[in-house]
Amino acid sequence: MRLDDERESTNIDDERGSGGGGGRAPLKIGIGGILLALGALYFGVDPKIVFSLLEGSASSGNQSAVVAPQQSVQGPDTQKQFIARILGSTEDVWTSYFQQMGRTYHEPRLVLFSGGTQSACGYAQTSVGPFYCPADHKVYLDLAFFQELKNRLGAGGDFARAYVVAHEVGHHVQNELGIMAQLEKQNGGMSERGATGASVRTELQADCFAGVWAKRANDAKSILQSGDVQQGLNAASAVGDDRLERQGQGYVVPDSFTHGTSAQRVNWFSRGLQTGDIRQCDTFSAPAL
Template identity: 85%
Template sequence: MRLDDERESSNIDDERGAGGSGGGRAPIRIGIGGLLLALGALYFGVDPKIVFSLLEGSASGGNQSAVVQQQSAQGPDPQKQFISRVLASTEDVWTSYFQQLGRTYHEPRLVLFTGAVQSACGYAQASMGPFYCPADQKVYLDLAFFQELKNRLGAGGDFAQAYVVAHEIGHHVQNELGIMEKVNGRNGGLTERGATSASVRTELQADCFAGVWAKRADDARKILQSGDIQEGLNAAAAVGDDRLERAGQGYVVPDSFTHGTSAQRANWFNRGLQSGDIRQCDTFSAPSL
């Protein structure tokens, strides 16, 4: 990605080293006029049992947060700068898009943490992965997640990281547009699971919104380089429910899906990437996903 000359966002809260690593594993619950169970566990909400089976026996995973924290204290932090520039790019794209809609985009904040963090949606450990909390309009990210994405799921590269951030910002866009509130009202919270559930449709739409950002950012600033799009598609596919379930437990249970299959996630990301139009991201009206 070509981001070296781009501005950095001022909406970064660096809380690395401020959190603890203790405490029990607790589900993330999101409140939008009530409790909304959304981003359950690692890799955008997969069943924690699958996640922990994937991480079991890892000798290095538990130390990655400490490594990130140590690096941040030694001076320049290229990874933080990169994330800040990606965030700034999403701010520019969505501010412009909302202006076209006659609306105002309220920029979210992104919190970098290590080990564990307390959000308005509850306590979360790094093993739960990146998540967006509508209650405080913040994205929470432990940078060690990107090592897991690369080493364990085979989805490395700078644009794969940008996709992760853009997906979570996609949830903020949903929140800004009132989509989350409407879905929560219809379903009493995204506690349902299954291949065609509201939870899956919500996550696939966030993937599509990530693609919309990439298309519009590239049109405006020519940020994409050769291989970037494939990195994004690889990252989207890497975190599909079917792939993670097969890796974690050896078989797939569609009734347990919360985020969609690898093919669906890559398809909806690509749909946003090709169109640059949020009207093409209506997963809730789509007869098939």
């Protein structure tokens, strides 16, 4: 990715090394069932599958598998700079888009943490993965997740990381548009989990919004380079419910889906990337996902 022309967002809270980690149990999220899926699942799967993926070669009693590596105290913090520039790009794109709609975009904050930290949606841990908390309008991210994405899920590269951030910001866009509030109000209008449930439709729309950001950012500043799009598609595919369930438990249970299959995530991300139009991201009205 070419990010030389991108400014670094100032909406980052760096809590790494603050001592927020530890073994406390996660708090329950009491802001609606659909938000539980957004805040308590590893970017799209049942936590039981996540823990089996994170264990790897470590023993069941070894907690080091879910502890983020220490940040080097020497040299520039290139990962933070990268995240800051991606976040800044999303701010510029969505501010402009909302202005075109006659609305005001309120920028989210992004919290970098290591090991664990407290959010308004409960206790965030490395094993939970990145998530957006609508209660405090913040994205939570442990940079160790990117190593998991690359090494365990086979989706490395700059645009893969950018996709993760843009997806979580996509949830903030949903919050800004009132989509989350509407879903919570409807509560029961459609089942939360399952292959066609509210959670899957919510996550696929966030994928589409991530594609919209990429399209508009690239149109404005030509940020994408050869191979970047494929990296993003690889990342979308890597976190599909079906793929993660096969890796974690050896079989697929569609009724447990929360984020959509690999093919669906690639399809909706691609739709946003091709059109740059949020009107093409209405997963809730789509008869087929």
